[in-house]
Amino acid sequence: MSASNQGRIGVLLVNLGTPDSPKTPDVRRYLNEFLTDGRVVDMPAAIRYPLFRGLVVPLRAPKSAKIYQQLWTERGSPLLYHGLDLQKKVQEQLGSDYLVAFGMRYQNPSVESALLELRDAAVSRIIVLPLFPQYASASTGSVQEKVMDIVKDWWIVPSISFISSFADDPDFITCLVARGRAEMEGHDYDHFVFSYHGIPERHILKGSHNNYCKLGTCCASYNKNNRYCYRAQCYATSRLLAQGLGLRDDQYTVTFQSRLQSRLRDPWLQPYTDEVIKEYPAKGINNVLAFSPAFVADCLETTIEVGDEFKELFEEAGGKHWQLVPSLNSEPMWVEAVASMIRRN
Structure with missing residues (x-):
């Protein structure tokens, strides 16, 4: 049966989110939505909402706005325009049998508006691809919950499938390796840092299958017991990336960034990137190539945090x-990798 009779396959690409502008009110709106998500900050709502809306966000928004101003370009937020570029190019790659929409988990364009676009086009089914290589409840899980919360009110709900992670996807790894080799050409690096976005250790333990996760050597292999463990996936991506780059185990370090420990007062995944790199020069490590394998598009956490800070x-x-x-971002090799993941699903 042709696509014209059966309906196109809908594809929903989702990234985290960005303020509508780098102005403090827009940054405040973004942070209010983001930091009151129960999967991001897993506190009871009665504590979470007054704490973050009443104290944390008002203090943080002006500071974050200044950082976003450094990040903003003539096209706006990099996370947004790279996402829209990816949507357009993946659509071209997949062709007329598919309809590709793009949404943000927080703020605009919303997941709801993207889903309505697919519903109005009468797609036969929907494939949801959260653009987070490694599954975490606070990112991929939140997108999945949001999608299901929206479609539960539809009278007709088409078949919906999720690509929950692609941490070890061969095409994804090939793209990372190619990006790394391009930067390595003509340079002699002492060490390589693979810096991932951090999450609280309790998030790992809460999702542990049969208490398998011990936040230690359990991540040395990637198997059915830790398939959806964020930490295990970070190490799996790192091993494959290092292998593709031809690195020995002692030539790279896996680290975690962007923690909120100072406010939540509990440990996040370690080692912390900012603490590790300060020790390098004393160890004779003076030339470092840094990767951000948890992010597929340049954003505040890559360009500003890893690149500048x-x-x-x-x-x-x-x-x-x-x-x-x-x-x-929307490099041709990555566009092909995304289209391949969608076709396979």
């Missing part, structure tokens, strides 16, 4: 050269 910390400690590998 960590570079400054490294150089203040005596390091000579710190280089960030750009994210995949």
